[in-house]
Amino acid sequence: MIIVQNYINGKFESIDSTIEDVNPATGEVIAQIPKSGSLEVENAVVAADSARKSWSDLSLEKRTIWLDKIADVLESKSEEIASLESLDTGKPISLARAVDASRSVANFRFFAEFARDYKSEKFEMDDAINHVILKPVGIAGLITPWNLPLYLLSWKIAPAIVMGNTVVAKPSELTPLTANLLAEVIHEVGLPAGVVNIVHGLGSEAGQSIVEHPKVNLISFTGGTMTGRKVAETASPMFKKLSLELGGKNATIVLDDTNLDDAIPGIARAGFLNQGQVCLCGSRILVSEKIWDEFIDKFVTFVKGMKVGDPSSEDSDLGALVSFAHRDKVESYIHLAQREGGEILCGGKSPKLSSPFDKGAFLEPTIVSNLSHMSRTATEEIFGPVVTLHSFKTEDEAIEMANCTDYGLAGSVWTGDTQRGARIAERLETGMVWVNTWLHRDLRVPFGGIKDSGVGREGGRWSLGFFSEAINICVKES
Ligand code: NAD
Numbered sequence: 001m002i003i004v005q006n007y008i009n010g011k012f013e014s015i016d017s018t019i020e021d022v023n024p025a026t027g028e029v030i031a032q033i034p035k036s037g038s039l040e041v042e043n044a045v046v047a048a049d050s051a052r053k054s055w056s057d058l059s060l061e062k063r064t065i066w067l068d069k070i071a072d073v074l075e076s077k078s079e080e081i082a083s084l085e086s087l088d089t090g091k092p093i094s095l096a097r098a099v100d101a102s103r104s105v106a107n108f109r110f111f112a113e114f115a116r117d118y119k120s121e122k123f124e125m126d127d128a129i130n131h132v133i134l135k136p137v138g139i140a141g142l143i144t145p146w147n148l149p150l151y152l153l154s155w156k157i158a159p160a161i162v163m164g165n166t167v168v169a170k171p172s173e174l175t176p177l178t179a180n181l182l183a184e185v186i187h188e189v190g191l192p193a194g195v196v197n198i199v200h201g202l203g204s205e206a207g208q209s210i211v212e213h214p215k216v217n218l219i220s221f222t223g224g225t226m227t228g229r230k231v232a233e234t235a236s237p238m239f240k241k242l243s244l245e246l247g248g249k250n251a252t253i254v255l256d257d258t259n260l261d262d263a264i265p266g267i268a269r270a271g272f273l274n275q276g277q278v279c280l281c282g283s284r285i286l287v288s289e290k291i292w293d294e295f296i297d298k299f300v301t302f303v304k305g306m307k308v309g310d311p312s313s314e315d316s317d318l319g320a321l322v323s324f325a326h327r328d329k330v331e332s333y334i335h336l337a338q339r340e341g342g343e344i345l346c347g348g349k350s351p352k353l354s355s356p357f358d359k360g361a362f363l364e365p366t367i368v369s370n371l372s373h374m375s376r377t378a379t380e381e382i383f384g385p386v387v388t389l390h391s392f393k394t395e396d397e398a399i400e401m402a403n404c405t406d407y408g409l410a411g412s413v414w415t416g417d418t419q420r421g422a423r424i425a426e427r428l429e430t431g432m433v434w435v436n437t438w439l440h441r442d443l444r445v446p447f448g449g450i451k452d453s454g455v456g457r458e459g460g461r462w463s464l465g466f467f468s469e470a471i472n473i474c475v476k477e478s
Contacts, residue, residue: 002031004176006040006200007183009047010193015040019173019202024090024327025311025320025360033176036201041168041209044197048139048166049215051194056136056164063162064112069189070182071108074154077181078105081150084177086311089146090320090361091274093312099274104150104178110443111158111463118464128476134468136164137241138217141210143170143203143231145223146322147277147383150178156220157182157196159463167196168216170206174322203227211235218467221245222279225381225407225452232455243456243466245279245448247381248409251402252282252438253424255395256290257416263436264302270412270438272306272365275318276385279453280410280432280439284378286398289391296369296389300345303365308351320360321384327361330384334366337377337388342368347385379405395424403429408451412438431457 004021005012014034021031034040055063074081081104082096091100123130140160144152153171160167171179183198199206203223211219211234218241221231225246235242252270254263270282287295311319321327327350334348347366352358365385371378373390392398402411412434415421421435431449434440441447444460456466 001029002177002180004031004033004180004200006034006036006044007187007196007198008040008044009050009197010187012183012187021088021174021176022323023087024323025362026356027324027359028356030087031177033173033200036199036206038205038209040199040201041206041213044168044199045139045213045215047194047197048168051166051192052138055161055166055192055195058164060115060162060164063164064116066189066191067108067112067158067162070185070191071105071112073185073189074108074182075105077185078102081178081181083312084181085149085175086319088175088177089149089322090311092316092319094314095274100148100151100178104154106443107151107154108158111162114444114460115159115162115464118461128474131473131475133471133473134163134464135471137467137469138165139215140165140167140467141213141216141219142167143207143210143219143221143223144172146172146175147274147279149175150182152222153179153182155458159458159467160220161195163464163467165218165467166194168210169196169198170201170203170210171198173200173202176200208234214238217241219243220458220466228454241466243448243458244454245458246409246452246454247383247407248279248281248449248453249284249379249381249405249407250280250282250410250412250430251428252285253398253402253411253413254285254287254291254295255413255415255417255420256288257420258291258414259416260291260295260298263414264298266436266438267299267414268302268306271387272303272318272385273439275321275363276365276387277322277383278439282412282438283382283387284373284402285387285389286373286392286401287389288398289393292391296345300367303367304346306365308362308364309353310357318365318385320357320362322361324361326384327363330363330382330386333377333380333382333384333386334368337368337371337386340371340375340377342375342377342388343370345369345389373401373404381407399424399427406452407449409449409453410434
């Protein structure tokens with residue numbers, strides 16, 4: 001049993017009230033975490049406030065060295081990150097290694113290097129020069145979800161502290177283990193006390209207390225759209241800087257000129273990576289009617305071949321969903337799909353696994369056809385291993401179908417003609433589009449959604465801008 005503590009002002013602290021953390025692949029309780037509330041958040045904010053001045057007085061160059069130190073120690077613990085992440089989330093170990101562990105290290109390295117290279121802007125007038133400088137915002141409240149726990153937490157902590165802010169972070173109560181590991185790493189490298197504080201607990205208690213706290217100047221939130229709305233309702237009247245990275249219902253458009261043998265592994269990856277629990281997953285697959293039969297035949301065969309099982313096994317393609325409650329929610333959408341007239345082409349139920357995984361929150365990758373593209377199943381975020389298939393006649397129809405939901409996070413277009421793909425990509429109402437690939441990330445580019453998928457952009461210079469106040473100093477020649 002792992003005992004997770006809060007990390008406040010450079011110290012690990014327990015509280016009496018705790019929450020159980022469950023391994024969703026077996027149902028076993030693996031950790032106890034603090035059920036923090038406003039008192040612990042207050043202590044963390046006091047610590048972050050005391051550390052503010054000396055941290056922001058350090059040069060940016062010196063702060064980047066701290067990021068490098070954190071990255072070095074994290075990297076030496078890559079295998080531990082991967083196994084904790086797999087245990088906590090139920091995701092396959094191979095995915096936890098390739099994506100979670102490596103990106104968490106890369107986030108610290110990237111923001112150290114990117115901030116070092118960042119050139120402040122200058123605008124010359126005939127008789128004056130404008131110098132734009134980036135100042136820290138103050139105390140950053142960082143709230144993260146369970147699907148990519150350390151990956152998303154490090155994506156926020158690294159730019160927040162490199163720009164001179166101090167941090168109060170609350171990881172998801174479902175997946176606290178790697179945030180705890182990060183606290184241990186931060187402690188080990190000796191980052192000044194109070195620069196990063198990690199408070200565990202429920203969203204409605206610890207999370208809400210961070211958002212409400214008058215001394216927290218900025219909120220960076222990643223999570224569901226409903227929660228994001230609540231966060232915005234609390235933070236906006238207080239004029240906090242706000243970034244909301246929310247849900248998605250992303251379209252995958254497959255044009256008639258696509259080489260399906262090449263594309264199908266990528267389309268299946270987009271649908272089912274991390275059991276379909278990536279905000280960017282392509283869960284609505286729109287296929288040209290000219291290749292519909294061939295697509296269904298090849299796609300269903302491919303997906304039926306995906307192995308669901310023991311997350312620690314190298315050959316599992318899918319592990320468990322994050323919790324039993326979440327599996328119930330995803331299953332309820334499979335039942336809804338059937339009530340809406342959908343035909344289940346494969347999956348739709350829990351796989352038969354041997355002990356101890358027979359007690360886990362597993363679900364087979366599921367393909368549903370025969371639904372209207374406007375049905376609830378095809379327009380609401382399910383966030384699980386369920387994709388719906390829809391056929392289209394023309395490019396215009398594909399674009400209209402892709403743009404029909406309230407979400408606007410991401411999409412992908414698959415084609416033999418990249419110019420045609422890029423032309424369609426420009427007409428999609430989303431923050432990000434991939435052509436002939438998916439989740440291919442350059443950390444310098446803007447990341448974020450439009451419509452109900454969020455507000456603001458993170459990544460590269462957008463993160464440096466969000467985690468700072470741009471101040472203009474106009475100097476007139478005397
Ligand atoms: P969630 O909204 O339930 O929780 C996210 C975080 O917010 C958790 O730490 C939770 O404890 C906290 N929280 C809950 N209520 C709160 C409140 N009132 N005030 C402050 N914090 C509160 O989301 P989840 O179920 O953990 O994650 C899944 C969702 O996240 C999906 O909708 C997915 O699309 C989205 N997501 C989006 C992105 C993106 O970059 N756009 C990335 C990953 C996940």
